[in-house]
């Protein structure tokens with residue numbers, strides 16, 4: 001073709017025209033070249049990432065107010081992942097995002113004023129591009145990134161977007177709002193990734209748990225790289241050793257890690273068919289542990305299905321529309337005379353004027369009276385914390401100690417009702433009113449509160465006066481049915497298996513690895529190569545297996561066996577869990593038929609700590625305060641490194657044996673490990689597990705099972721009682737020689753005497769007849785960790801809580 005045909009003569013200018021025309025080229029474009037811009041008037045004037053997952057442009061945040069944002073284009077309602085300048089919206093007419101000829105990308109308001117810029121003028125900047133990762137970049141011709149949105153996150157981190165030394169994530173101020181609130185996620189000066197409430201009056205750290213030191217929270221201060229990132233599979237790793245995974249771990253899902261307006265850090269996955277988000281991990285399952293929720297003097301607690309704030313007696317809300325402003329006194333405070341108002345099971349975190357140990361309540365009160373800046377005290381078994389400010393209040397059955405509010409003596413401190421606190425119970429069916437479903441609804445409650453972020457329309461944080469002076473922060477707005485759906489999707493990695501699938505995985509139930517009260521356990525390999533244990537539960541099941549298990553399927557802790565799913569087809573009821581390599585603890589400590597070698601002391605101590613941490617998680621951290629009800633060595637599994645994992649938690653309520661109304665039916669534990677209250681009419685609380693844990697501790701120290709304690713015809717319980725009495729006497733004697741007689745002789749004296757004595761001391765306290773005298777699992781963990789003598793491993797526990 002030597003001469004261009006007349007047709008091409010026309011065609012080329014036309015092609016050029018099409019390429020250059022902004023409206024034609026913009027529709028499906030992921031980049032801006034020099035001199036082009038996006039205008040606020042045209043809603044289709046946006047950049048779209050090549051995979052079409054993300055969009056970038058003007059985002060409408062109110063009538064005639066717009067922000068420069070990146071959002072997920074696939075979610076039902078646009079979910080914003082990043083915003084250029086949060087607190088400065090621009091006008092809906094005439095505003096522009098321009099990539100100027102000088103290489104600068106700017107956001108200009110209606111009057112042409114530049115409100116934001118990438119500061120890339122006089123660089124080689126050549127194009128602006130929205131990448132498939134959701135990162136908006138300014139590049140030079142060689143592809144070098146000169147500016148990127150990943151360096152200035154707002155409230156959300158995307159996969160592959162690291163959080164580093166210089167980055168701080170800030171929550172939104174309210175659902176749907178793009179302006180920043182009081183919560184922050186950042187690397188602290190000691191290299192630990194933390195969540196902080198940084199309010200107008202006060203600020204405090206609430207995650208990781210401030211009651212423990214760094215190491216007890218499984219973090220470290222020794223890696224100064226300060227780098228954490230979520231990968232594409234849904235695994236998060238941080239240089240301070242924090243690691244967690246999405247419950248729907250795997251590739252292909254769009255995810256985001258967002259610091260929500262309520263202060264909780266949540267990992268979300270997008271369901272592509274429903275185009276909605278579900279929570280696949282969260283930092284704080286118990287919302288009341290978040291600071292600042294109820295403001296100064298306010299108290300956070302759980303009521304039925306909701307998180308609620310309340311004011312102490314003689315206090316009232318400071319601002320009827322906003323709980324975060326807290327409560328104010330209805331009386332005039334004077335330091336001349338003082339009386340104290342008692343609030344049981346209530347804690348106000350932080351702001352201790354001083355700290356005293358081993359003093360009486362009277363002396364503690366006196367300390368407070370002597371200083372006019374003291375607003376109240378918290379008193380926990382001999383420990384006294386006078387407070388200069390009452391903040392971060394929460395009340396729950398597992399909160400130890402009592403708070404005393406300071407009042408003038410003229411105030412009546414009696415007759416006022418303290419907050420009602422609901423005890424957790426072992427079996428939801430004992431109380432149909434608060435059966436599993438309704439109590440979990442608390443969880444639905446805040447999910448729907450979150451749903452409000454997506455739906456814009458109900459963005460109010462609605463506060464309604466309750467009948468008894470209680471106020472709800474998060475009102476349930478949706479009907480239970482849709483909430484249950486949302487709930488189900490949260491546990492999406494927890495799933496239903498078919499019988500066929502499990503038959504294939506276990507090669508027709510060939511490899512039996514255990515047999516217990518609950519059923520026979522087989523080893524299997526799933527299609528995705530996961531090695532699992534499959535437990536046949538038989539038909540002795542009540543209720544719908546899936547519904548009962550969906551809560552415990554969400555529970556994840558290193559010392560609890562992970563539950564992957566279940567199968568329920570006709571008479572086939574099977575449970576699919578993580579496979580734990582080294583079998584159950586009984587085989588290792590009781591040395592069945594001399595097969596296993598004797599478990600060393602350091603392993604025993606590690607197991608004692610791990611089991612306590614697992615139970616503490618169930619009792620105190622978990623949403624529903626799960627009580628295990630059958631703690632015994634057979635239910636404690638050991639992995640290759642002898643890290644213990646508790647099995648069979650949450651199964652108690654599935655058993656057909658407990659028919660409401662019959663006395664014997666209440667009994668669910670195993671002889672020898674059962675607390676005395678099982679046989680009396682006292683309500684069953686988490687303290688039954690503390691008792692059983694005490695028995696297991698003794699067994700580990702002695703190296704023999706309770707059944708071997710039986711002397712002649714005597715009952716196990718009686719023998720245990722006299723053993724405990726004997727040990728109590730020895731502990732009080734102050735001598736040490738007895739320790740050697742108690743500890744497993746097979747260790748040939750290779751054990752840590754201080755630790756052994758501590759274990760016996762804890763065991764004895766756990767075995768108190770009176771459940772109120774037994775410690776909580778939280779405090780057991782505390783005591784054990786202070787005796788963990790591994791070098792480098794633990795600092796002294798912070799005294800000031």
Ligand SMILES: *[C@@H]1O[C@H](CO)[C@@H](O)[C@H](O)[C@H]1NC(C)=O
Pocket residue numbers: 117118119
């Ligand atoms: C650009 O520079 C200005 C002035 O120094 C600064 O306030 C602004 O935050 C910078 N923009 C970005 C995106 O870093």
Ligand SMILES: *[C@@H]1O[C@H](CO)[C@@H](O)[C@H](O)[C@H]1NC(C)=O
Pocket residue numbers: 223224225226227237238239
């Ligand atoms: C510190 O953290 C970084 C980033 O997570 C990691 O690559 C590095 O191996 C860690 N260093 C040590 C000594 O653990």
Ligand SMILES: *[C@@H]1O[C@H](CO)[C@@H](O)[C@H](O)[C@H]1NC(C)=O
Pocket residue numbers: 271272273274489492
């Ligand atoms: C997404 O939602 C649909 C409809 O509810 C459901 O069938 C599907 O299993 C969900 N997908 C994932 C990955 O959770």
Ligand SMILES: *[C@@H]1O[C@H](CO)[C@@H](O)[C@H](O)[C@H]1NC(C)=O
Pocket residue numbers: 334336
């Ligand atoms: C408290 O004591 C101060 C001086 O010590 C006095 O001026 C004030 O009137 C007293 N207030 C009351 C309510 O008794």
Ligand SMILES: *[C@@H]1O[C@H](CO)[C@@H](O)[C@H](O)[C@H]1NC(C)=O
Pocket residue numbers: 353354370371372373
């Ligand atoms: C009250 O306690 C604070 C903090 O310990 C202290 O600074 C102040 O001096 C005390 N006031 C009195 C009157 O003792």
Ligand SMILES: *[C@@H]1O[C@H](CO)[C@@H](O)[C@H](O)[C@H]1NC(C)=O
Pocket residue numbers: 432433
């Ligand atoms: C809760 O229990 C009480 C007493 O057992 C009963 O009167 C009430 O109707 C129940 N409420 C609901 C919602 O089931």
Ligand SMILES: *[C@@H]1O[C@H](CO)[C@@H](O)[C@H](O)[C@H]1NC(C)=O
Pocket residue numbers: 076077276451454455456457
């Ligand atoms: C999306 O927004 C619409 C209109 O505001 C609302 O009706 C709908 O419920 C929202 N969807 C979700 C999943 O939030």
Ligand SMILES: CC(=O)N[C@H]1CO[C@H](CO)[C@@H](O)[C@@H]1O
Pocket residue numbers: 581582596597639640641
């Ligand atoms: C006693 C026992 O079963 N030990 C095993 C624990 O697990 C490791 C690793 O899987 C094995 O090598 C041990 O034999």
